[in-house]
Amino acid sequence: MRAIVIGGGIGGLTTALALHAAGIGAEVFEAAAEVRPLGVGINLQPHAVRELTELGLGEALAAAGVATREFVYANRFGQEIWAEPRGLAAGYRWPQYSIHRGRLQMLLWRAAAERLGAARLHTGRRLLGIEQDGAGVTARFADGGTARGDLLVAADGIHSAVRAQFFPGEGPPKWNGCILWRAVSLASPFRTGASMVQAGHRDRKFVCYPIGQAADGRAEINWIAEQRFPADHVWAREDWNRRADPAAFLPLFADWEFGWLSVPALIRAAEAVYEFPMVDRDPLPWWTQGRATLLGDAAHPMYPIGSNGASQAILDARFLALQLATQPGIEAGLAAYEAARRPATAAVVEANRGDGPDRVMDIVHARAPEGFARLEDVVSREELEATVTAYKRIAGMDPATLNARPSWSVPARPAG
Numbered sequence: 001m002r003a004i005v006i007g008g009g010i011g012g013l014t015t016a017l018a019l020h021a022a023g024i025g026a027e028v029f030e031a032a033a034e035v036r037p038l039g040v041g042i043n044l045q046p047h048a049v050r051e052l053t054e055l056g057l058g059e060a061l062a063a064a065g066v067a068t069r070e071f072v073y074a075n076r077f078g079q080e081i082w083a084e085p086r087g088l089a090a091g092y093r094w095p096q097y098s099i100h101r102g103r104l105q106m107l108l109w110r111a112a113a114e115r116l117g118a119a120r121l122h123t124g125r126r127l128l129g130i131e132q133d134g135a136g137v138t139a140r141f142a143d144g145g146t147a148r149g150d151l152l153v154a155a156d157g158i159h160s161a162v163r164a165q166f167f168p169g170e171g172p173p174k175w176n177g178c179i180l181w182r183a184v185s186l187a188s189p190f191r192t193g194a195s196m197v198q199a200g201h202r203d204r205k206f207v208c209y210p211i212g213q214a215a216d217g218r219a220e221i222n223w224i225a226e227q228r229f230p231a232d233h234v235w236a237r238e239d240w241n242r243r244a245d246p247a248a249f250l251p252l253f254a255d256w257e258f259g260w261l262s263v264p265a266l267i268r269a270a271e272a273v274y275e276f277p278m279v280d281r282d283p284l285p286w287w288t289q290g291r292a293t294l295l296g297d298a299a300h301p302m303y304p305i306g307s308n309g310a311s312q313a314i315l316d317a318r319f320l321a322l323q324l325a326t327q328p329g330i331e332a333g334l335a336a337y338e339a340a341r342r343p344a345t346a347a348v349v350e351a352n353r354g355d356g357p358d359r360v361m362d363i364v365h366a367r368a369p370e371g372f373a374r375l376e377d378v379v380s381r382e383e384l385e386a387t388v389t390a391y392k393r394i395a396g397m398d399p400a401t402l403n404a405r406p407s408w409s410v411p412a413r414p415a416g
C-alpha cells in the first residue's frame with residue numbers, strides 16, 4: 001500500500017511517520033519551496049504526546065519543548081480563578097509540552113526524512129486537485145507534475161485544496177470577531193517557570209507560557225493577546241505570517257499589571273508580532289471520497305481555544321494509520337478512521353465555539369467584572385471543576401481514560 005500525503009505540516013508529517021511505523025509506504029508533497037521553522041508557540045496535550053512518544057519521538061520532544069507543570073485561569077486583574085497541575089504532575093502517563101510550532105515541524109520533518117528517506121519528502125509541490133479511479137488516486141500539482149498512490153491523505157491545512165474540491169461551495173473560513181496577536185518575548189520566568197496562564201474573558205484575553213530558555217537564563221515566553229471587534233470590522237485573509245504593530249493593541253492591555261506578571265512589559269519585549277483572525281469552519285458531513293480523505297486542519301480547523309489544534313491532527317494521523325493497517329482494505333480503513341475521528345473532532349470544534357474550558361473566566365467576569373474579594377462568593381469550586389473537566393472529556397484528554405486506553409500502535413505480527 002502506498003499513500004500520498006498532501007501537506008508537510010504537523011498533521012501531514014505525523015501521518016507519514018505513523019503510516020511508515022504501521023508498515024505502509026508514504027510520500028509527502030508540501031507546497032512551500034522550503035520548510036522553515038515558522039509560527040510561534042503551541043501546546044501538545046498528553047494525548048498527542050502519547051502518540052508521538054509511541055512513534056519514538058519522546059526524547060526529541062523533551063529536548064525541544066517545555067514540560068508544562070501548571071495551568072492557571074485569572075481575571076483581567078491577575079486574581080487567580082483556577083489553578084491545576086498539568087502533564088505528569090496531573091497524573092497523566094505522558095507530559096504536556098509547550099513548544100515552538102516551527103521547531104516541532106522541523107523535528108518531525110527530520111524524523112520523516114530519516115525513516116522514510118529524504119527522497120520521499122517533496123517541497124515546492126502545490127496540489128491543485130485529485131482524480132480517482134477504482135485502483136487509486138492521481139494528484140495533480142501546480143508544476144504540471146502528477147503523483148499516483150493507492151490512497152491520498154489531504155493534510156493541507158485550513159485552505160485545503162482537496163476540501164475545496166470536495167465542497168466547492170464552502171467559501172472562506174468563519175471569523176468570530178476576535179483578532180489574535182501572537183509573539184515570543186524573552187523575560188523572567190513566572191510562577192513555576194513552566195506555567196501556562198490565561199487571563200481576562202472572551203472579549204479580551206491574554207495567554208502566555210514558556211516554550212524554551214535563552215542562553216542568558218531568561219525564558220522564551222510565547223504570548224497571545226486577543227480582542228473581540230464588532231461584527232462589521234474588516235479583516236484580512238488569515239495568514240500565519242502577517243506582521244502586526246504592537247502599538248495597535250498595547251493600549252488595550254496597558255494596565256494589566258498583576259504583580260507576578262506584567263502584560264504590557266511582555267508585549268513591549270516582543271521582537272516580531274503576528275496577527276491572525278480567530279477562524280474555523282463548520283464540521284463537515286463527510287471527509288472521505290473513494291480513496292481520499294481529509295486530516296488535521298483540512299478536516300476540522302478549530303479556534304485555538306483549549307490548545308487542541310495540533311494535538312487533534314496528531315490523533316487523526318495515528319488513528320488513521322492503525323485503521324489502514326488493521327481493517328480489511330483501504331476503503332474499510334478510511335471508513336473506520338472517519339467514523340471515529342469526524343464526530344470526535346466536530347465536538348471539539350463546537351466546544352471551542354462556546355469558549356471551551358475558558359468559560360470559567362467568562363463566568364467570573366460576568367458576575368464580578370471589577371474583580372472580587374473572595375472567589376467563593378462569585379463561583380463555587382464545583383462549577384469551575386465541572387467546566388474544565390467536561391472539556392477534557394470532549395477533547396479526549398481525560399487522564400483516567402487516556403491512561404487506560406490501549407495503544408494505537410499496530411501490533412507486531414508474530415514471526416513466521
Ligand SMILES: Cc1cc2nc3c(=O)[nH]c(=O)nc-3n(C[C@H](O)[C@H](O)[C@H](O)COP(=O)(O)OP(=O)(O)OC[C@H]3O[C@@H](n4cnc5c(N)ncnc54)[C@H](O)[C@@H]3O)c2cc1C
Nearest residue numbers: 007009010011031039040126127156157240296297309310
Ligand atoms: C506557517 C504556519 C504557522 C503556524 N503557526 C501557528 C502558531 O503559531 N500557533 C498555532 O496555534 N498554530 C499555528 N499554525 C497552525 C497549526 O500548525 C495547525 O492548526 C495544526 O498544527 C494542524 O496542522 P495541519 O498539519 O493540519 O495544518 P498546517 O499546520 O496548516 O499544515 C498544512 C501544510 O500544508 C501545506 N499546504 C497547504 N496547501 C497545500 C497544497 N495545495 N499542496 C501542498 N501542500 C499544501 C502548508 O504549506 C502546510 O505546510 C500554523 C500553521 C502554518 C502553516
